[in-house]
Amino acid sequence: MTTENSGSIFPLGNMGPSEWFSGEVHIQGLVAPDQMENLYNVGQVTFSPGARTHWHTHPIGQVLLVTEGKGWYQERGKPAQVLSRGTTVVIPKDVEHWHGASAAHKMVHIAISNVQNGSTVNWLTPVTDREYAEVGQ
Template identity: 50%
Template sequence: MKRIVIIAIVSIFLFHLDSRAQNTPSGPIIFSKSTKATANFTGTVWVKTLVSLDSTFHCVVGTVTFEPGARSYWHTHNAGQILLVTDGTGYTQQKGKPIRVVHKGDTIICPPNVEHWHGAAPGSSMTHISIIPNADRGVVNWLRPVTDQEYNGQKVNN
C-alpha cells in the first residue's frame, strides 16, 4: 500500500511539472513571459524584469522571450551586456560582423557601446536572460529597426 501511495504522489508531481511546460521543447519555463513589449522590437517579444536598477548592485537583469522571427532593434549599452540563452535558437549580430547563430546554453557578450541586435531564428522561439552591469551609466540606447535584409544576412554557427 505504501508503495502505491508513493507512486501516486510521484505521478501527480510529474504530471504537474508536465502541465507547466507551456509548449517548450525543453520543459518548464523558469520565469514567466510577463509583459509584451510594445516598442524597440520587431515581432512579438515578452520582457520580464528580474532585478531593477538600484544603488547597491548597479545592474539590471531580465528575461526576454522572442517568438519565431522576432528581434530587437539595433542598440548599444554604455557598459555592455551579457546574454544567457536559456531556450531555443536565435541570432545576434554586432555591426559589421556576420550574424551569429546561438542556441540554448550559449553566452553572448555585447561589448560597451557596440551596436548590436538579437532575436529568434525564423523557426524557433528564443529566450535569454539579459544582464546589464554598471547600469548607473545607462541601460540601453535604442537605434533603428533591423531590416528584413539584415535579419536574413550571412550567418555563422557558434
C-alpha cells in the same frame, strides 16, 4: 499583464514595446537596478519566431545567457552568430548590435545589463527585414 511561459522557469512577462523590438517579444524583469545599488538590471526576454531587438548599444556592456530555442546575435558589420541553449554572449560597451529568434524557433535569454547614469541601453534603428533575412534561418 504577466502570463505563463510553458517550459520556462520564469513567467513570460509583458509585451516589449515596438520602439525597441520587431515582432512579438515579452520581457520579465528579474532584478531591478534599485535592488542592486543601480549597478545592473536582469531580465528574461522571450522572442517569438522572427522577433528581434532593434539595433542598439549598451553604455557599459551586457551579458546574454540563452536558456531556450534558437536565435541570432549580430554586431554591425560582422557575420551573425547562432544562439542556442547554453550560449553566453558578452557584449562590450558601445558595440552596435541586435539579437533575436530565428525565423522558425522562439528564443529565450536572460539579459544582464550594466547601468550608467540611469541607462542600460541606447536604442537605434530597427533591423530591416533584409538585414534579418541575410543572417539565415
